[in-house]
Amino acid sequence: MQITSDVYALDSTARSYAYLVLGPEPTLIDTSLPGSSAKILEEMREIGLEPSQLKHIVLTHHDVDHIGSASALRDATGATLWASQLDLPYILGERRRPGVKRLAEMLVKVPTPMIDKTYDDEGGSLPLEVIPTPGHTPGHAAFLYRDILFAGDLVTSKGMMLRPAPNMLTWDHTVLKASLRAVGTRQFEWVCPAHGQPIRRGQLWNQFV
Numbered sequence: 223m224q225i226t227s228d229v230y231a232l233d234s235t236a237r238s239y240a241y242l243v244l245g246p247e248p249t250l251i252d253t254s255l256p257g258s259s260a261k262i263l264e265e266m267r268e269i270g271l272e273p274s275q276l277k278h279i280v281l282t283h284h285d286v287d288h289i290g291s292a293s294a295l296r297d298a299t300g301a302t303l304w305a306s307q308l309d310l311p312y313i314l315g316e317r318r319r320p321g322v323k324r325l326a327e328m329l330v331k332v333p334t335p336m337i338d339k340t341y342d343d344e345g346g347s348l349p350l351e352v353i354p355t356p357g358h359t360p361g362h363a364a365f366l367y368r369d370i371l372f373a374g375d376l377v378t379s380k381g382m383m384l385r386p387a388p389n390m391l392t393w394d395h396t397v398l399k400a401s402l403r404a405v406g407t408r409q410f411e412w413v414c415p416a417h418g419q420p421i422r423r424g425q426l427w428n429q430f431v
């Protein structure tokens with residue numbers, strides 16, 4: 223699904239969306255569930271991007287439905303794989319995920335990816351602006367590109383509604399609220415969540431301010 227001239231939601235990942243931004247440094251936002259890489263690569267080619275042209279893969283957070291195909295896609299494309307420092311121990315399997323996510327981590331086997339760079343050190347060199355949005359996880363990041371917010375699991379959409387990701391999957395509610403408020407001060411027209419369809423911002427963010 224094309225959202226704007228150079229931004230796509232990858233239809234093959236609709237259960238946990240990965241997004242593709244073209245431009246001089248093509249960037250993939252999130253990698254969906256394990257086993258999604260072949261479909262993602264095929265969809266990239268259909269859009270007109272050869273896998274070897276992908277420059278960056280950025281992860282919004284450590285959940286298995288976002289980092290699932292990171293290792294395979296890094297191998298297949300040679301792109302630089304990015305994550306936040308605070309989510310790194312979970313991504314690398316050095317720390318167990320809390321609560322119900324522990325169950326997900328046992329049920330869904332994720333090949334551990336090699337992380338090349340962190341936002342904390344070098345995020346300023348990315349073609350998207352990194353917005354730290356802790357709450358859902360300690361190191362959750364959203365990304366701004368022109369008038370689009372890539373929200374990860376900061377919010378989900380359903381119909382014409384926007385909501386925070388479910389409470390029981392939230393690491394810290396107070397921190398999440400502060401992130402939602404802070405993002406509300408930024409300019410963007412589109413909200414692209416991992417779960418639910420891309421949606422126009424309109425007045426929808428006012429509930430979080």
Ligand SMILES: [Zn+2]
Pocket residue numbers: 238285287288375416417
């Ligand atoms: Zn998710």
